[in-house]
Amino acid sequence: MTTFIAYCRVSTDKQGRSGLGLEAQQAAIQTHLRPGDVLLQPPYVEVESGKRADRPQLQAAIARCRRTGATLLIAKLDRLARNVAFIANLMDGGVEFEAVDFPKANRLTVHILAAVAEHEAKMISERTKAALAAAKRRGTKLGGDRGYRPTAAPSSEDAAKATAVRQRKADHAAFGVLPVLEQLQAEGVTSLNALAKRLNEMGLATPRGKRTKAAAVAAQWTATAVKRTLARVA
Missing domain, CATH: 3.40.50 (Rossmann fold)
Structure with missing residues (x-):
């Protein structure tokens, strides 16, 4: 009782x-x-x-x-x-x-979820500050549309750097969500669709950085996204 x-x-x-x-x-x-x-x-x-x-x-x-x-x-x-x-x-x-x-939530589970959220917030803040600093170094005027339009496609070097950044971001997100996936699997949630559903209910961001919002917004986690995440950390 x-x-x-x-x-x-x-x-x-x-x-x-x-x-x-x-x-x-x-x-x-x-x-x-x-x-x-x-x-x-x-x-x-x-x-x-x-x-x-x-x-x-x-x-x-x-x-x-x-x-x-x-x-x-x-x-x-x-x-x-x-x-x-x-x-x-x-x-x-x-x-x-x-x-x-x-x-099945316990102190360990919620600590993990909160730590992931705190880590993501820190990463977003750091990326935003770095992007603003880089823009200032290039002489870009910040704040509103000032008529700037790109005049050339990004170089292959820039494209490679952007790809590397995206991959690092995906790796961070994958390893961050792994403890939650393991906890859900231990509770008997094993199918990819069921795992995706629970991650969306919990509001966890996908490796692409998209976070589930209100119920009216389409869920971002899919069975394919869960499968790719598990494969990334395997």
């Missing part, structure tokens, strides 16, 4: 007031419970505006878990697993947790 405290989240104030999405999360929580489990009331509901990172409801839920010895039950982990600030709060809280949409 496990005692749980539920943590849900909705993305806007309007959604929070209307209950849109919240009922589905609460229903999923009830389905997740096993015979004999206890769910303490009330649940903690975070209304995320996109402008705050402190997550006061998460802090309150963690504090109550510490007081009662309960396990934090996260209704919707998905892309939060790649949010470094969220993972830091969760780890610093020192409480056990379960995720309804990622039942």
